[in-house]
Amino acid sequence: MAKLYFRYGAMGSGKTIDLLKVAYNYEERGQKVLIFAPAIDNRYGVGKITTRVGLQRDAKILDKSFNIYEYIKNMNQKIDCILVDESNFLTKKQVTELSDVVDFLNIPVICYGLRADFKQNFFEGSHHLMEIADKIEEIKTICECGAKATVNMRFVDGKAVTQGEQVLIGGNESYKAVCRKCYKRYINYSPK
Numbered sequence: 001m002a003k004l005y006f007r008y009g010a011m012g013s014g015k016t017i018d019l020l021k022v023a024y025n026y027e028e029r030g031q032k033v034l035i036f037a038p039a040i041d042n043r044y045g046v047g048k049i050t051t052r053v054g055l056q057r058d059a060k061i062l063d064k065s066f067n068i069y070e071y072i073k074n075m076n077q078k079i080d081c082i083l084v085d086e087s088n089f090l091t092k093k094q095v096t097e098l099s100d101v102v103d104f105l106n107i108p109v110i111c112y113g114l115r116a117d118f119k120q121n122f123f124e125g126s127h128h129l130m131e132i133a134d135k136i137e138e139i140k141t142i143c144e145c146g147a148k149a150t151v152n153m154r155f156v157d158g159k160a161v162t163q164g165e166q167v168l169i170g171g172n173e174s175y176k177a178v179c180r181k182c183y184k185r186y187i188n189y190s191p192k
């Protein structure tokens with residue numbers, strides 16, 4: 001029976017590399033995979049997903065109105081696995097559609113994404129995946145202190161920030177994955 005997977009990890013944990021590895025393994029066996037990526041993050045150009053180590057490949061880019069279930073149902077082609085990059089940017093409805101792909105079309109779906117934003121709040125897509133996925137798996141990476149990194153800290157002009165929109169496109173911000181304790185140190189937090 002097919003399952004819905006959510007593999008989450010902080011920035012730089014190698015989620016997209018893992019996705020490409022899974023795609024390669026299916027295709028090596030002569031099986032067909034579909035790769036989706038929500039459109040909101042177009043840093044690397046529409047139509048491609050790219051990793052920090054330079055690997056890239058084509059992906060179907062989705063906007064928020066795209067119905068994933070209808071698209072796959074109407075493809076009339078045998079699909080063995082669906083892979084979703086940056087699944088944190090999916091809408092709640094699109095996560096439900098992916099669960100319908102699993103339950104009604106019997107195709108496994110593996111979603112990769114961030115758990116939470118730089119303010120430590122869920123993304124819409126990750127939130128619903130955490131609620132309904134059959135299997136939730138963490139892809140780990142390390143903070144500069146050696147602990148597990150869980151927070152995607154946002155820097156603007158070199159300074160850690162705690163305010164701002166959840167998604168910025170084309171801004172001068174950058175990100176660093178750190179542990180929660182280091183995050184509190186960076187933002188000069190103290191318990192009240």
Ligand SMILES: [Zn+2]
Nearest residue numbers: 143145179182
């Ligand atoms: Zn740390």
